[in-house]
Amino acid sequence: MEESRDVTIYDIAKQMNLATSTISRALKDHPTISDKTIKKVKKVAEEMGFRPNILAAGLRGNSTKIIGVLVSRINRPFISSLISGIEEVAQKAGYSVMITQSHDSYEDEVDLSKALYDSRVCGIICSLAMDTRDTSHFQKFIDKNIPLVFVDRVPKDFNTYRVMIDNYSAGYKATKHLIEQGCTRIAHITGSQYRNTYSERKRGYVDALLEANLTVDEQLIVETSLSYEDGEAASTTLFDLPNPPDGIFVVNDTAAVGAIQVAKKRGLKIPEDVAIIGFNDDPIASIIDPGLTTISHPAVKMGQTSAKKILNHLKSVKKSPDNPKKDNITEVTFLNTEVLVRASSNRIK
Amino acid sequence: MEESRDVTIYDIAKQMNLATSTISRALKDHPTISDKTIKKVKKVAEEMGFRPNILAAGLRGNSTKIIGVLVSRINRPFISSLISGIEEVAQKAGYSVMITQSHDSYEDEVDLSKALYDSRVCGIICSLAMDTRDTSHFQKFIDKNIPLVFVDRVPKDFNTYRVMIDNYSAGYKATKHLIEQGCTRIAHITGSQYRNTYSERKRGYVDALLEANLTVDEQLIVETSLSYEDGEAASTTLFDLPNPPDGIFVVNDTAAVGAIQVAKKRGLKIPEDVAIIGFNDDPIASIIDPGLTTISHPAVKMGQTSAKKILNHLKSVKKSPDNPKKDNITEVTFLNTEVLVRASSNRIK
DNA sequence: ATTTATTTTGCAACCGATTGTGTAAAGAAA
DNA sequence: TTTCTTTACACAATCGGTTGCAAAATAAAT
Numbered sequence: 142m143e144e145s146r147d148v149t150i151y152d153i154a155k156q157m158n159l160a161t162s163t164i165s166r167a168l169k170d171h172p173t174i175s176d177k178t179i180k181k182v183k184k185v186a187e188e189m190g191f192r193p194n195i196l197a198a199g200l201r202g203n204s205t206k207i208i209g210v211l212v213s214r215i216n217r218p219f220i221s222s223l224i225s226g227i228e229e230v231a232q233k234a235g236y237s238v239m240i241t242q243s244h245d246s247y248e249d250e251v252d253l254s255k256a257l258y259d260s261r262v263c264g265i266i267c268s269l270a271m272d273t274r275d276t277s278h279f280q281k282f283i284d285k286n287i288p289l290v291f292v293d294r295v296p297k298d299f300n301t302y303r304v305m306i307d308n309y310s311a312g313y314k315a316t317k318h319l320i321e322q323g324c325t326r327i328a329h330i331t332g333s334q335y336r337n338t339y340s341e342r343k344r345g346y347v348d349a350l351l352e353a354n355l356t357v358d359e360q361l362i363v364e365t366s367l368s369y370e371d372g373e374a375a376s377t378t379l380f381d382l383p384n385p386p387d388g389i390f391v392v393n394d395t396a397a398v399g400a401i402q403v404a405k406k407r408g409l410k411i412p413e414d415v416a417i418i419g420f421n422d423d424p425i426a427s428i429i430d431p432g433l434t435t436i437s438h439p440a441v442k443m444g445q446t447s448a449k450k451i452l453n454h455l456k457s458v459k460k461s462p463d464n465p466k467k468d469n470i471t472e473v474t475f476l477n478t479e480v481l482v483r484a485s486s487n488r489i490k
Numbered sequence: 491m492e493e494s495r496d497v498t499i500y501d502i503a504k505q506m507n508l509a510t511s512t513i514s515r516a517l518k519d520h521p522t523i524s525d526k527t528i529k530k531v532k533k534v535a536e537e538m539g540f541r542p543n544i545l546a547a548g549l550r551g552n553s554t555k556i557i558g559v560l561v562s563r564i565n566r567p568f569i570s571s572l573i574s575g576i577e578e579v580a581q582k583a584g585y586s587v588m589i590t591q592s593h594d595s596y597e598d599e600v601d602l603s604k605a606l607y608d609s610r611v612c613g614i615i616c617s618l619a620m621d622t623r624d625t626s627h628f629q630k631f632i633d634k635n636i637p638l639v640f641v642d643r644v645p646k647d648f649n650t651y652r653v654m655i656d657n658y659s660a661g662y663k664a665t666k667h668l669i670e671q672g673c674t675r676i677a678h679i680t681g682s683q684y685r686n687t688y689s690e691r692k693r694g695y696v697d698a699l700l701e702a703n704l705t706v707d708e709q710l711i712v713e714t715s716l717s718y719e720d721g722e723a724a725s726t727t728l729f730d731l732p733n734p735p736d737g738i739f740v741v742n743d744t745a746a747v748g749a750i751q752v753a754k755k756r757g758l759k760i761p762e763d764v765a766i767i768g769f770n771d772d773p774i775a776s777i778i779d780p781g782l783t784t785i786s787h788p789a790v791k792m793g794q795t796s797a798k799k800i801l802n803h804l805k806s807v808k809k810s811p812d813n814p815k816k817d818n819i820t821e822v823t824f825l826n827t828e829v830l831v832r833a834s835s836n837r838i839k
Numbered sequence: 840a841t842t843t844a845t846t847t848t849g850c851a852a853c854c855g856a857t858t859g860t861g862t863a864a865a866g867a868a869a
Numbered sequence: 870t871t872t873c874t875t876t877a878c879a880c881a882a883t884c885g886g887t888t889g890c891a892a893a894a895t896a897a898a899t
Contacts, residue, residue, distance in 0.1 A: 197855035
């Protein structure tokens with residue numbers, strides 16, 4: 142009930158007849174403090190129930206131990222797993238995570254990047270909004286040497302950390318898989334071509350077709366927002382074509398499942414009449430009937446990796462604070478993907 | 491490139507030949523500052539690109555504009571939607587959200603509650619870990635009049651805000667629905683009975699059975715951790731019984747889907763041989779074949795409601811800071827649920 | 840013109856940890 | 870014992886808004 146004030150290093154100092162500076166240094170094992178003093182201080186601090194005031198430390202150092210995260214939407218399987226991975230690594234290292242969602246809006250992304258900056262986050266992990274074209278709102282992080290990691294949906298040209306998959310190769314693999322199953326007229330349901338994730342997969346798709354001497358039919362390429370309903374609509378359009386596809390490569394599982402449902406409703410046999418491959422390996426992929434062939438997307442791992450990039454950067458900065466070229470880091474990390482073959486595409490028994 | 495220091499209210503004060511206090515007050519429309527001055531100050535602040543230092547304000551006021559969130563796991567459909575709702579409301583009100591996950595561990599929950607406290611969150615929203623029995627680690631929030639909202643998985647006795655559904659009624663409705671479909675031997679797959687969400691649903695289940703003069707068979711009640719695999723294992727056990735059930739009420743969709751898959755593999759007809767009802771209305775529920783009958787669980791709404799509780803509390807405290815009994819708030823908000831009938835239970839055509 | 844009332848603004852302490860610089864004490868070397 | 874190093878700690882400024890109280894400026898009343 143009583144408004145017991147928090148104990149501060151001043152309280153400890155008074156109690157022990159030492160200076161606050163000594164307390165402060167002792168608590169973080171500063172080399173100029175003797176081991177004996179360090180031990181004693183820590184003991185007393187413990188006894189008094191001391192908890193450091195993060196805000197005071199942050200104000201002084203002009204930085205917090207908070208990693209900012211800026212994603213499109215939290216409640217998507219890929220994103221929530223990504224965040225889970227980030228949080229896990231951060232927590233273990235004594236860092237916190239502040240999460241914001243752009244709802245795939247460029248304007249929100251700009252505002253939120255400012256808000257995170259104002260919050261003095263020590264680093265930021267971002268997956269771009271669907272319609273972001275300009276990324277100059279992130280420049281201030283670079284200028285201040287605040288580590289910035291773009292994950293999955295990354296900009297083309299930005300000297301910073303990037304954690305991603307090889308989307309071109311994945312698109313190529315997915316398409317080639319369908320070709321190997323005997324598909325000759327393969328459609329492609331994709332997202333905004335401003336995003337590397339989708340444009341690169343499309344490039345892989347096109348190259349796989351060309352390599353197999355299949356024609357690239359623009360009619361078979363549909364750009365959507367990738368919701369379940371979008372998947373339904375896009376596949377309906379495709380199936381209504383005078384010359385419908387016998388295979389579809391969809392860039393996410395959500396829309397792919399929409400396509401499967403439409404195909405089933407229409408009495409199309411999967412994979413005989415139309416083979417379908419998705420992307421992400423969301424939980425539904427292995428549960429839907431027929432099982433959805435898809436490309437694995439290591440969401441948790443990507444989150445962990447991104448967080449580690451931030452932490453490592455901070456560590457290296459602490460070691461040599463006078464690094465003149467740190468602001469010119471361009472480090473791209475690729476994580477592996479693979480084709481997970483399930484019934485929706487498996488024509489060869 | 492140049493390490494341009496942030497502009498502070500001191501810079502503005504110097505520029506305008508005013509005191510920092512005037513700037514500070516003007517920027518937040520303090521009544522003692524003239525409108526003329528306010529307008530001028532805001533204009534200059536804007537021009538100079540002033541951004542307030544959150545840490546400094548927080549240090550002084552000993553509180554931030556951050557809402558702490560403590561949940562079991564982020565990457566679960568219900569939780570990620572919950573968080574999405576929280577973040578949405580918070581963002582609109584100019585607040586940030588700090589997210590932590592206990593991984594359903596009591597020890598982690600205790601540590602994280604401390605960490606959030608240390609971060610000077612202005613409020614905290616928590617859904618308890620699976621095995622939490624004692625909740626005294628949350629008392630310090632009450633003592634400091636920091637609003638605390640328990641959501642979904644709430645403690646029995648804790649004078650604070652609670653946002654939840656009527657689990658008893660939901661369990662009763664679910665079971666009654668199966669009874670109405672003609673089931674007479676209804677099994678129940680549930681979670682830890684320390685959690686109100688599961689114990690209350692079970693109570694509803696039992697009462698519905700008794701009301702229909704059906705016997706409550708302890709053999710038919712299985713307590714698990716509610717993963718997909720747990721659903722498979724629990725249903726296998728049930729189907730192997732000499733006298734297997736003709737209906738199953740599972741307290742979450744993930745495990746319910748596991749049960750469906752097992753039933754299908756065994757050649758059991760759903761819902762004829764066994765009717766199944768889940769809980770949550772996860773995306774898979776409407777996608778799996780047969781469609782899973784389930785209980786709607788308004789995740790986003792619960793998140794929004796929880797966040798609003800925090801914000802309202804803060805607002806009312808600001809209005810009358812000398813509220814002696816605010817620490818004795820017990821306000822329970824129930825959100826509605828309904829039975830969503832799909833093929834997995836619909837025996838009456 | 841003087842007093843009273845009211846509006847507007849300034850002063851300065853404060854929040855609590857951090858850290859460069861200075862100094863006293865302890866130990867080593869002469 | 871004296872001098873020179875280390876070692877160990879203290880002082881005090883600093884980070885940037887916030888706010889109680891005092892003072893100044895202006896307006897209103899006498």
